[in-house]
Amino acid sequence: MHSSSHSFKLAISAPGVLALGGWFKNTVCAVRGEMAFVSETIGDLDNAAACVALEMMVDQLCATRGIEPAIIAHDLHPDFFSTRLALQIAERRGIPALGVQHHHAHIAAVCAEHGLIDPVLGLGMDGVGLGTDDQAWGGELLRVEGPKFQRLSHLQPLRLPGGDRAARETWRMAASALDSLGRNAQITLRFADQPAAATVATMLQRDFNCPPTSSLGRLFDAAAGLLGICPCQSFAGEASMALQALAERHGDVEAMPAGYHLDELLDFRPLLAALADDVDVGYGAALFHATLAAGLADWVSAAAVRLNMHQLACGGGCFLNQLLVRQLSELLQERGVQVFVAHRLSPGDSGLSLGQAWVAIQYLRER
Numbered sequence: 001m002h003s004s005s006h007s008f009k010l011a012i013s014a015p016g017v018l019a020l021g022g023w024f025k026n027t028v029c030a031v032r033g034e035m036a037f038v039s040e041t042i043g044d045l046d047n048a049a050a051c052v053a054l055e056m057m058v059d060q061l062c063a064t065r066g067i068e069p070a071i072i073a074h075d076l077h078p079d080f081f082s083t084r085l086a087l088q089i090a091e092r093r094g095i096p097a098l099g100v101q102h103h104h105a106h107i108a109a110v111c112a113e114h115g116l117i118d119p120v121l122g123l124g125m126d127g128v129g130l131g132t133d134d135q136a137w138g139g140e141l142l143r144v145e146g147p148k149f150q151r152l153s154h155l156q157p158l159r160l161p162g163g164d165r166a167a168r169e170t171w172r173m174a175a176s177a178l179d180s181l182g183r184n185a186q187i188t189l190r191f192a193d194q195p196a197a198a199t200v201a202t203m204l205q206r207d208f209n210c211p212p213t214s215s216l217g218r219l220f221d222a223a224a225g226l227l228g229i230c231p232c233q234s235f236a237g238e239a240s241m242a243l244q245a246l247a248e249r250h251g252d253v254e255a256m257p258a259g260y261h262l263d264e265l266l267d268f269r270p271l272l273a274a275l276a277d278d279v280d281v282g283y284g285a286a287l288f289h290a291t292l293a294a295g296l297a298d299w300v301s302a303a304a305v306r307l308n309m310h311q312l313a314c315g316g317g318c319f320l321n322q323l324l325v326r327q328l329s330e331l332l333q334e335r336g337v338q339v340f341v342a343h344r345l346s347p348g349d350s351g352l353s354l355g356q357a358w359v360a361i362q363y364l365r366e367r
Contacts, residue, residue, distance in 0.1 A: 006344060008036040008354065011115035012361055018058065018089070018357035019073040020082040022102065022129075022349045026054060029353035030061040030069075035111065036357055037065055041350045045081040054082060058089070071364055073098045073356035075105070077130045098363055100356045102129025103140045104149040106315030106347070109198065109355030110293075114313075116342045119145040121152075121300060121309050121337075126316030126348070127167060127217030127236065136160070138215025138316070141299060143307065146362035152303055156267035157212035158222060161200045166218070169232050170239045172200055173218050174225025177272045179204040183363035186276075194231070216318045219268060223288045226275040237317065244321050245348075247289045252327075255294035259287075266299045269293065293327035301335040313340045315355070317348035 017031035023046075039057050043050045061067065074086035076099045083239040085097075091096035100108070103124025111120060122142040131137035133153070139155030149264070159176050160166035166173055171194055175187045179201070187201040194200075203210055217240065224230055224239035229246070235237050259271040271291045275284050286337065302309055319325055320339055329339045345351040 005040050006038045008038070008344070009111065010034045010036050010112060010358075010361070011117055012347070012365065014364060015070040016067040017071055017073070017357050017359060017360045017364070018062070018067070018069040018086075019100075019353040020054070020058070020086045021353035021356065022075045022105075023077065023080045025348060026050065026082060027348040027350050027353045028054065028057045028061055029357040030065055030067045031357050031361060032065055032067045036354060037061060038345065038354050050125055051081045051085075055085060067098040069093065069095060071096050071098055071360050072342070073100050074358040075099070075130070075352070075356070076101050076132070093357070098356075098360050099198070100359045101132055101149065101318065102352070103137055103142060104144060104359060105279045105355035106312045107142055107144045107149070107355065108358040109345060110313035110315045110340050110342050110347070111350040112354050113342060113344055116311060116313065116340065117146075118311070119143060119309060119342075121303055121312045122145045122149070123296065123300065123312065123314045124316050125216040125314070125318035128215055130214065136211060136213035136215060138213060138217055139219065140214065141266075141303060143303075143309070143312070147359050147366060153265055153299065154214040155216060155219060156265045156269065157214050158218055159204065159207070159210035159212050160218065161203045163197075163209060163211060167221070167236075170221040170225035170229070171197075171231040172225070173222035174276075175200050176204060176210070176238075177222040177226060177269070178276060181269055181273050181276070183276070188318050191231075216316075220318070222272060223275055223284075226272060227279075227281050227284045229281065229285075235264035240318070240321065243288065244323050246282050246285035248323055250286040252288050253283065253286040255290040256287055259291035260298075262294035262295070262298055262302070266295055268295060273302060289323055289327060291322060295330055297331035297335070300332060301337060304335070304337050310336055311338050311340065315342065315347050319347040
């Protein structure tokens with residue numbers, strides 16, 4: 001276990017609430033009155049030791065804080081150990097269990113930290129979280145109001161050739177980008193050093209084992225793959241961190257004019273097409289960040305004007321990227337949109353339990 005526990009004074013008081021977080025960087029949140037207690041990070045729930053640690057943490061938090069939960073919150077993903085445990089505890093104690101969509105929880109965590117009770121716009125940007133339509137989400141523009149949220153729009157989906165493998169191998173996301181640009185024939189030439197290149201090109205052509213995702217994390221991977229950075233990642237987020245470091249070393253550049261389309265969805269394929277055309281790597285990384293920030297700012301400010309909402313909460317692992325946060329915040333402040341990001345907790349998955357608890361508190365208030 002890493003990182004110590006946190007306590008937050010909330011803007012709303014609640015009876016006992018438990019929230020069991022997600023799959024990666026799992027934490028538990030327990031609420032009593034106006035205090036929320038978030039455990040240290042247990043880790044990823046892909047091994048027995050972490051799962052046992054989660055069960056012990058739940059018991060320990062309830063015992064030491066004297067919490068009798070009236071409700072227990074969890075991720076929507078039915079296969080997560082944290083979800084299954086939450087349902088077991090709910091049944092044992094005879095209390096309701098509340099499934100909270102992943103990106104709703106990311107936004108709610110920021111709202112809980114900043115005491116935002118009024119409806120907000122939310123950008124939920126990360127690698128992956130299960131959506132209400134059972135698809136892989138991760139580039140979402142939401143309207144969040146207490147226990148409810150509305151998906152206003154999302155990034156133009158890219159396909160994941162080979163499913164989860166595409167999240168580890170950025171060249172696969174680059175291949176997906178080329179295919180969506182009508183340049184499938186270039187995949188085998190461009191990735192001649194990848195033995196699976198021809199197979200991936202065919203999979204994309206036939207739409208076989210290529211689930212779609214709206215994830216910004218995978219868009220970062222596609223950009224990195226097109227620029228030849230980290231073809232295969234040795235840890236989650238390696239490619240996007242490398243992209244950020246290259247962009248910072250290069251320095252700020254102007255956003256690409258017409259680097260994105262903004263209709264129903266936000267589509268960055270024109271930017272990906274430019275990155276596919278043999279640009280300098282440092283410049284390409286800087287151009288990606290500048291154009292991404294410009295596109296997101298246009299998208300958010302259009303919604304802010306349309307809905308007359310001027311507070312934006314930004315949650316999800318992509319907001320660990322301080323360059324993106326700075327560029328986006330500057331552009332939105334000029335347009336009268338106030339930007340809130342996580343400060344005390346990570347914007348990533350270790351903050352999900354706080355967000356789930358915040359949603360559950362407001363769910364109880366409305367019952």
